Amino acid sequence: MSVSQITPTLFLSGADAALNQALVNRKGITLIINVTLSHSCPIYPGVECVRVPVSDLPHARLGDHFDRVAARIHGNRCGGTLVHCAVGLSRSPALVMAYLMKHKGRTLRQAHGQVQESRPAIRLNAGFWEQLLDYERRLYGKNTVKVAAPLEPIMPAKRPVGALRYGCERVGRAPIKYYSEW
Template identity: 75%
Template sequence: MALSQITPTLFLSGAEAPMNATLVSQKGITLIVNATLNHACPTYPGVECLRIPVSDLPSARLGDHFDRVAERIHGNRGGGTLVHCAAGMSRSPALVMAYLMRYRGVTLCQAHRWVQESRPYVRLNAGFWEQLLQYERRLYGKNTVKVAREPSPPPRPPPRTSRLCPQLKLILT
């Protein structure tokens, strides 16, 4: 699970990529967004580190950081941005999706598809999905993704997909 390129200047990874000085330099990264509690921010000349100390728990308030992180990514005109968490599967993809919604004008459905195409193993926790749904509603006044919880026994028919995003079906346990 190495570095995934989302846009020409936006990258997503786990905690190993920002520790690779050669990779950071080759990609022209000038901003590292570190969405972890325990991983250090590396120090490189000309590279700023923005720390977002949030745990990967459904109760963690990652959504409180969506606007600030999106603004910093958008404002990083001098180089690339690397957003990372421990595995690059939950916190950092959620932050990237919030940025895409706010500054690229895409829906949550489109942002999820965009990120998933570059990083297929994205698996946000249920709390981060809820916070992204709230963020999308705040930005656009509606939601384009429906989240269904896996039913308790006896099993029910599978959830229906959203009409606006038929390929996206989220089952959260």
Template identity: 75%
Template sequence: MRRDPRTNSTTDRTSCPITPSLFLSGADAPLNRALMTHKGITLIVNATLSLSCPTYPGVECVRVAVPDLPTARLSEHFDRVAARIHNNQAGGTLVHCAAGMSRSPALVMAYLMKYKGVTLCQAHHWVRQRRPFIRLNAGFWDQLLDYEKRLYGKNTTERKMQCSLEVREERNMKY
């Protein structure tokens, strides 16, 4: 990992496979055209405010312009992004944010709950097993809890992240 001068965040050059056709990364992976071709990526979900979407032939980019702040309403994009991932039959999907630690993992967990039928704890474990350094901010965790309740009629965990060792408790910290 290295510090990205554009975002002042730590990024990882690798994309982590979540399913055979779904990948999670920081900001560097979508800039690697050879990697995108090798993984068969035909859809990029860009969950950053200002990083541009690369333009590659046959690759569509969906923008989710939400800051990585606990007060940001990422949940407004859960259904739309999950449906786009699910309906991308043409190839692989890469979901990324600046560091691949908070926004993009939250979007991937929403997809896993909606289309793979798993609980929030199961989705969190699934993603964390494949990308161990994820750290959702507390606001996104709360939004995922609300989404789980909407999908399944109940929550399978508490408001505090109990299916993980880590959560950002800082409610107003900028990332």
């Protein structure tokens, strides 16, 4: 269970850390952003959980949530925020990078560097990179990152329902709701 501290009040992890109440309390986390399809939000006193149900596939529209998630992180003035996906390598780092660009004035290059310094194993899928590049262009009118090779086509994957991604999420299964969801 690895929690990476990105700023004094912003943390990034996989789902396992969010399920550890002692860790959540120790870090002073009062807001959890859950970016998974199948992991439920934990219910802890004094901790709000917001669910952003997006799959980790290149065609998934994570960028539709950049502004709302960034605003929610920025608006959490009463404690720390934990952003997590299944394993903390693609969806949650992308949302954290969008927040850093929107509210901390970072370029995409700087945001990626800051997140990667705290969590070296991050590996965003090609679709999320495209969406972050578009977001940076909207925010700053230019891109600071160049794509070295063409990104894979952003097409819906042909995967049977129940196929596993990272060995833990079932695509196509409806989650149980105990939380707020966008």
